[in-house]
Amino acid sequence: MNLFLQLPFWFQGVLKGLAVIFVIFPMAGACSMAERKVSAWMQGRPGPNRAIVPWIGWIPVVGPVLQRLGLFHLLADGLKFVFKEEPVPGQVNKFYFGLAPVLGMIPAFTTVAVVPFGAYVGSGGEIVPLMLANVDVGLLAVFAVSSLGIYSLILAGWASNSKYPFLGGIRASAQLISYELSLTLAVVPVFLWINAPGAPATWSLVKVVEFQSQPGFWGGAWFLFTMPLSAAIFLIALFAETNRQPFDMPESEADLVGGFHTEYGAFKWSLFFVAEYSNMIVGSGVFTLLFLGGWNPLPWLPLAKFAALAGLLGHPLLLGIASVAIFVAKILLMIFFFMWVRWTVPRFRYDQVMRLGWQKLLPLSILNLAAYAVGIAWL
Amino acid sequence: MAVVPIQRKPLTLAERIYLPQIAAGLWITLRHLFSPRVTLSYPEERPAIPPGYRGAPTLVKDPNGREKCVSCQLCEFICPPRAIRITPGAIPADDPSAHVEKAPQAFDIDMLRCIYCGLCEEVCPEEAIFLQNKYSTSGYTRSELVNHKDRLYEMGGTLPDTHYKWDRKKAAAEEGASHG
Numbered sequence: 001m002n003l004f005l006q007l008p009f010w011f012q013g014v015l016k017g018l019a020v021i022f023v024i025f026p027m028a029g030a031c032s033m034a035e036r037k038v039s040a041w042m043q044g045r046p047g048p049n050r051a052i053v054p055w056i057g058w059i060p061v062v063g064p065v066l067q068r069l070g071l072f073h074l075l076a077d078g079l080k081f082v083f084k085e086e087p088v089p090g091q092v093n094k095f096y097f098g099l100a101p102v103l104g105m106i107p108a109f110t111t112v113a114v115v116p117f118g119a120y121v122g123s124g125g126e127i128v129p130l131m132l133a134n135v136d137v138g139l140l141a142v143f144a145v146s147s148l149g150i151y152s153l154i155l156a157g158w159a160s161n162s163k164y165p166f167l168g169g170i171r172a173s174a175q176l177i178s179y180e181l182s183l184t185l186a187v188v189p190v191f192l193w194i195n196a197p198g199a200p201a202t203w204s205l206v207k208v209v210e211f212q213s214q215p216g217f218w219g220g221a222w223f224l225f226t227m228p229l230s231a232a233i234f235l236i237a238l239f240a241e242t243n244r245q246p247f248d249m250p251e252s253e254a255d256l257v258g259g260f261h262t263e264y265g266a267f268k269w270s271l272f273f274v275a276e277y278s279n280m281i282v283g284s285g286v287f288t289l290l291f292l293g294g295w296n297p298l299p300w301l302p303l304a305k306f307a308a309l310a311g312l313l314g315h316p317l318l319l320g321i322a323s324v325a326i327f328v329a330k331i332l333l334m335i336f337f338f339m340w341v342r343w344t345v346p347r348f349r350y351d352q353v354m355r356l357g358w359q360k361l362l363p364l365s366i367l368n369l370a371a372y373a374v375g376i377a378w379l
Numbered sequence: 380m381a382v383v384p385i386q387r388k389p390l391t392l393a394e395r396i397y398l399p400q401i402a403a404g405l406w407i408t409l410r411h412l413f414s415p416r417v418t419l420s421y422p423e424e425r426p427a428i429p430p431g432y433r434g435a436p437t438l439v440k441d442p443n444g445r446e447k448c449v450s451c452q453l454c455e456f457i458c459p460p461r462a463i464r465i466t467p468g469a470i471p472a473d474d475p476s477a478h479v480e481k482a483p484q485a486f487d488i489d490m491l492r493c494i495y496c497g498l499c500e501e502v503c504p505e506e507a508i509f510l511q512n513k514y515s516t517s518g519y520t521r522s523e524l525v526n527h528k529d530r531l532y533e534m535g536g537t538l539p540d541t542h543y544k545w546d547r548k549k550a551a552a553e554e555g556a557s558h559g
Contacts, residue, residue, distance in 0.1 A: 344408045
């Protein structure tokens with residue numbers, strides 16, 4: 001750790017950036033594979049189960065199990081996307097066409113930096129969060145940067161110079177702008193609650209988790225229990241923000257062929273895919289931090305107590321790994337929930353999406369905010 | 380046509396909130412997640428062929444090993460996509476089945492044209508052509524997908540015969556001759 005801190009600042013940054021790419025990229029790929037498997041299982045199919053690397057297939061029990069789980073299809077898909085020929089249609093605006101998928105990756109990977117993904121108990125008994133950049137604007141940074149992701153979809157739709165991508169891009173921008181309002185308003189009560197008058201105000205996600213790990217009945221309750229409506233609105237808006245079913249208007253392959261990425265193929269297309277899944281991962285992470293207690297294993301069982309119970313108090317490294325595992329497990333559960341909903345709920349019509357966003361969710365989140373503001377002021 | 384007005388019940392509150400409906404749907408898909416798979420892993424597992432299945436048309440022999448086709452060409456004429464080509468031929472006099480009218484010299488069924496309609500089987504007066512249970516046809520060239528006579532007999536095999544039409548005809552002719 002000390003060795004790492006002695007490195008020049010720019011080199012630390014490069015290492016952190018590479019870490020993000022090498023963790024999130026495979027995670028996003030694994031999510032796409034999991035999506036195929038989960039969809040298959042829900043439809044009574046075995047799903048992809050053929051690809052295998054021969055010398056791994058020779059391992060007696062593990063090989064066939066890995067094959068049946070379809071893990072090597074992930075490898076095969078990835079290699080295919082890298083080596084496939086990239087057709088660029090003649091009508092596109094080449095510069096922006098190439099720029100769009102890259103722009104999609106930037107917010108997807110940048111937001112990871114301010115999301116804490118674990119913690120350990122320091123020598124003084126204080127909780128030290130694990131994150132790349134512990135900035136006080138926290139959630140605000142996530143919102144600010146992740147909303148830039150629309151530009152990728154709009155650019156892709158516009159630069160493709162063809163009608164379906166264009167419609168997809170327009171729908172994407174309309175949808176993302178509509179749901180961003182409810183998304184942001186839904187989390188304001190959380191920060192109203194944790195920012196006690198007099199104390200320095202914060203938008204930090206670490207503070208939110210710390211607030212959920214206090215002793216006592218109210219202190220240890222996750223915000224999911226104390227603010228269920230906020231959690232529900234945030235979750236619904238999150239589905240819309242990540243363009244997941246039932247809100248995948250920008251893509252809606254039934255009426256828009258492929259939406260904004262109709263004209264894309266090979267690696268550029270896979271970049272959109274990775275960006276979508278990275279957004280899902282970061283979104284699930286933020287939801288977990290805000291409403292599901294972050295790295296606390298169970299409600300009313302904060303990490304420090306868990307460390308004392310498991311005897312990990314003196315081992316910051318082990319505790320750190322355990323907390324990251326807990327956090328990642330929660331994220332994976334959330335991602336499973338995303339997939340579960342996708343294969344359950346049919347896509348909404350465009351006008352239904354708009355009506356839900358503006359006429360239902362937005363008034364509801366404003367009322368929710370007002371109710372909590374009054375309640376918190378009263379207490 | 381009488382118009383039947385259908386009463387549409389107004390949605391209940393739970394239906395209008397929609398989240399309980401989604402929860403019910405989630406419960407259904409969750410049960411499916413743990414229910415057994417229904418897919419047949421095709422090349423390893425093969426489907427059970429039901430009786431009366433119309434697979435590739437084949438030629439059959441009777442239990443005595445005689446080829447039943449007499450090359451009347453009815454199947455060739457009825458075949459809607461003209462997949463069948465028959466070259467009729469005479470049966471040599473020293474053949475054990477010389478009492479039969481004719482036999483095909485060549486019999487080709489082009490599986491690229493065949494539509495598996497089964498009209499050839501239906502029209503055959505000799506019960507010589509049957510659509511059996513071969514359902515997978517593949518090849519690397521067009522000519523590979525034309526089934527010639529020997530291959531058709533190989534696929535068809537022998538089917539039971541209750542008539543022995545030509546043997547009885549021969550016996551009747553011999554008996555009639557002996558009666559003068």
